[in-house]
Amino acid sequence: MVIDVLTLFPEMFAGPFSQSIIKRAQDKSVVKINIHNLRDWTTDKYKSVDDKPYGGGPGMVMRVDIIDTAVSKLKVQSAKCKIILLDAGGEKFSQGLARDLAHDEHLILICGHYEGVDRRVHEHIADEIISIGDYVSSGGEIPAMILVDSITRLLPGALGNPDSLSEESFSHNPQLTTNPQTEYPQYTRPEEYKGWKVPEILLSGDHAKIKKWRKRK
Structure with a gap:
């Protein structure tokens, strides 16, 4: 899979994408993640990507022509491409949606701002158009990180033990939005x-009973 991220703040992605599962997935060529600065597609000396809203109002609005130019350039790199805008008014992100997106070959994520x-x-x-929840963040960068992390770990070869996916929260009812099926409680020394x-049942060595206990939880 190839994931292209369009952002005004590419430096924000350096830490999260250079650690843990996402780093290993990139090292193994399970996923290729490209972070692009939208200002690279501007044409004026100020590298302007936004302007005042028509009709008046506070703040600045990111320009459609800059975004379209960037997306058009990236789209030609693959036959199949899905373009995702991170926006508070979009569809609520879920494990089910992550699973669907994990089947795509090429994703372009647009991070809004201002x-x-x-x-x-x-x-x-x-x-x-995807939202990560009913609240406002400063931009689409952190939501994009969440999407990339959730999708990447579902790709074949991303996890050391693929069986881990079947035991995770929301794995059995990925579309459930009320009373979601989260993972059973975990304990260690x-x-x-x-x-x-630690609950005595987990120390009993009776795997059948432990399985039933975990299912109830």
């Missing part, structure tokens, strides 16, 4: 700490 992006990006450029004990 007062948002020109509405024509929603209407004419983005294939999907010490067996007792400050009077807080």
Whole structure:
């Protein structure tokens, strides 16, 4: 899979994408992640990517022409490409959606900022509009990191033990939004700490009973 991220702040991605599972997945060529500065597609000496909103109002709006130029340049690199805009008004991100996106060959993520992006990006450029929750973040960069992390770990070869996926939270009911099926409680040493004990069933060695206990939890 190839993931291209369009952002005004490429430096934000250096830390999260150079550690842990995402780094190993890149090292093994499971995924190729490219971070692009939207200002590289500007044409004026100030590298302007935004302008005042028509009709008045606070803040600045990211320009449709700059975003379209960048997306058009990246789209030609693959036969199949899905363009995703990170936006608070989009579809709520879920494990089920992550699984669907993990089947795509090429994703382009557009990170909005300031007062948002020109509405024509929603209407004419983005294939999907995704939100990570009912709250406001400063931009689409952190939401993009969440998408990349969730999708990458689902790709074949990304995890050392692929069986880990079947035991994770939301793995059995990925679309569930109420009373989601989260992973069972986990414990490790010490067996007792400050009077807080590991459940005896987990120490019994009876794997059938342990499996039933975990299922109930």
